[in-house]
Amino acid sequence: MLERHSFVINWLANPNRFSKLTNKLQIPLLSISTIMILLGLYYGLFDSPKDYQQGDAVRIMYVHVPSAWLASFLFLSLAISCVFYLVWKHPLADLISNSIAPIGAVFSILTLVTGSLWGKPMWGTWWVWDARLTSMLILFFFYLGYILLSNAFERKIDGSKSASVLAIVGIINLPIIKFSVDWWHTLHQPSSILRMDGPSIDKEMLLPLTLMMVGFSLFSLFLIIINVKTKLLEKKCEALILKLNLKEFS
Amino acid sequence: MNPKYRRLFIITLIICTLGIATQLILMAIRDNIVYFYTPNELINKYGINKNIKNKIRVGGLVLEDSVVKNKNFVNFTITDKKDEIRVTFDGQLPDLFREGQGIVAEGFFQNNKLVASQVLAKHDENYMPPEVADALKKNGAWKGDK
Numbered sequence: 001m002l003e004r005h006s007f008v009i010n011w012l013a014n015p016n017r018f019s020k021l022t023n024k025l026q027i028p029l030l031s032i033s034t035i036m037i038l039l040g041l042y043y044g045l046f047d048s049p050k051d052y053q054q055g056d057a058v059r060i061m062y063v064h065v066p067s068a069w070l071a072s073f074l075f076l077s078l079a080i081s082c083v084f085y086l087v088w089k090h091p092l093a094d095l096i097s098n099s100i101a102p103i104g105a106v107f108s109i110l111t112l113v114t115g116s117l118w119g120k121p122m123w124g125t126w127w128v129w130d131a132r133l134t135s136m137l138i139l140f141f142f143y144l145g146y147i148l149l150s151n152a153f154e155r156k157i158d159g160s161k162s163a164s165v166l167a168i169v170g171i172i173n174l175p176i177i178k179f180s181v182d183w184w185h186t187l188h189q190p191s192s193i194l195r196m197d198g199p200s201i202d203k204e205m206l207l208p209l210t211l212m213m214v215g216f217s218l219f220s221l222f223l224i225i226i227n228v229k230t231k232l233l234e235k236k237c238e239a240l241i242l243k244l245n246l247k248e249f250s
Numbered sequence: 251m252n253p254k255y256r257r258l259f260i261i262t263l264i265i266c267t268l269g270i271a272t273q274l275i276l277m278a279i280r281d282n283i284v285y286f287y288t289p290n291e292l293i294n295k296y297g298i299n300k301n302i303k304n305k306i307r308v309g310g311l312v313l314e315d316s317v318v319k320n321k322n323f324v325n326f327t328i329t330d331k332k333d334e335i336r337v338t339f340d341g342q343l344p345d346l347f348r349e350g351q352g353i354v355a356e357g358f359f360q361n362n363k364l365v366a367s368q369v370l371a372k373h374d375e376n377y378m379p380p381e382v383a384d385a386l387k388k389n390g391a392w393k394g395d396k
Contacts, residue, residue, distance in 0.1 A: 049379030053346060058377060087257045123370045124344030130285035168261060172272050185284045185309060187354060192375040201377040
């Protein structure tokens with residue numbers, strides 16, 4: 001059973017196959033995500049209604065919510081990729097984790113900043129130490145920790161291994177972020193979209209939000225692919241330089 | 251055992267152990283994680299005299315017709331529809347503050363009254379255009395605070 005799974009993973013982990021597959025995806029991903037983000041921004045900023053309480057400040061949500069969702073989802077992907085690296089020792093899995101980390105870190109800082117900008121006029125404060133805000137900040141620190149740790153060792157492999165362990169430990173934080181608003185009293189409002197009785201958000205607002213969510217997701221996939229390919233090329237260059245040096249030497 | 255199997259097993263074990271440990275820790279420090287108490291929880295915990303020395307945060311709805319604005323300070327009552335806490339505050343109220351709105355007040359108890367140093371508005375999870383809110387109020391389907 002596990003052997004068959006290993007076979008599928010081995011098939012995907014071949015860098016050449018990865019490049020071939022992603023070459024076809026690159027352009028469609030970029031164009032579709034750009035169109036969706038532009039449309040989402042247009043609807044979100046100009047052609048969607050104000051909120052009955054928040055007024056125009058509700059428009060911050062169209063950046064805040066997709067960023068928050070991606071920050072969490074990308075961390076999950078990063079951690080899964082780290083499991084593949086630790087168990088199957090595929091170098092490509094490590095490259096993928098390394099490529100996801102900075103993008104996820106940017107999305108988590110974007111979540112914190114936009115949330116803060118919304119919090120000041122709505123709550124009356126930039127920041128509070130409630131469970132949702134704090135766990136989101138911890139997620140940001142996990143991203144930073146991953147990036148720092150994976151580059152902290154002289155041998156890259158040591159860094160990759162320890163950073164992967166850190167990322168796997170960080171999985172624990174994800175359900176805490178998601179359910180913090182249900183488990184404890186927080187200043188942050190509970191979920192409006194993923195809830196038992198359906199979204200508590202108006203359809204006209206859900207449209208730009210969905211556009212931005214899908215657009216952001218596809219765009220980050222595009223960025224990750226570019227990132228992985230760059231790292232693959234770097235590795236190839238290193239190998240070539242090594243070969244040349246050896247030739248000159250002999 | 252196959253080394254891949256073994257590593258996968260160890261990782262699963264680590265995640266499960268950490269998950270349980272975190273859950274126990276979170277349960278133990280629950281009182282430090284909750285951002286505020288509702289009036290009912292506060293009275294259950296500290297008794298009706300609210301003999302609390304520390305700074306504390308109370309959250310709930312602003313009771314209808316309880317807001318009295320004076321020159322320098324404002325008095326109002328926070329309710330969770332079970333119990334009520336009287337609050338006095340002399341600072342800047344958030345824009346969303348009004349009767350029926352969810353708020354969180356932070357301060358010290360003096361003579362059974364919360365002397366707040368900060369009042370924050372708590373927004374709920376309902377997002378809708380003003381026209382929809384008006385229509386809902388008109389036909390009686392309004393489920394919100396007001």
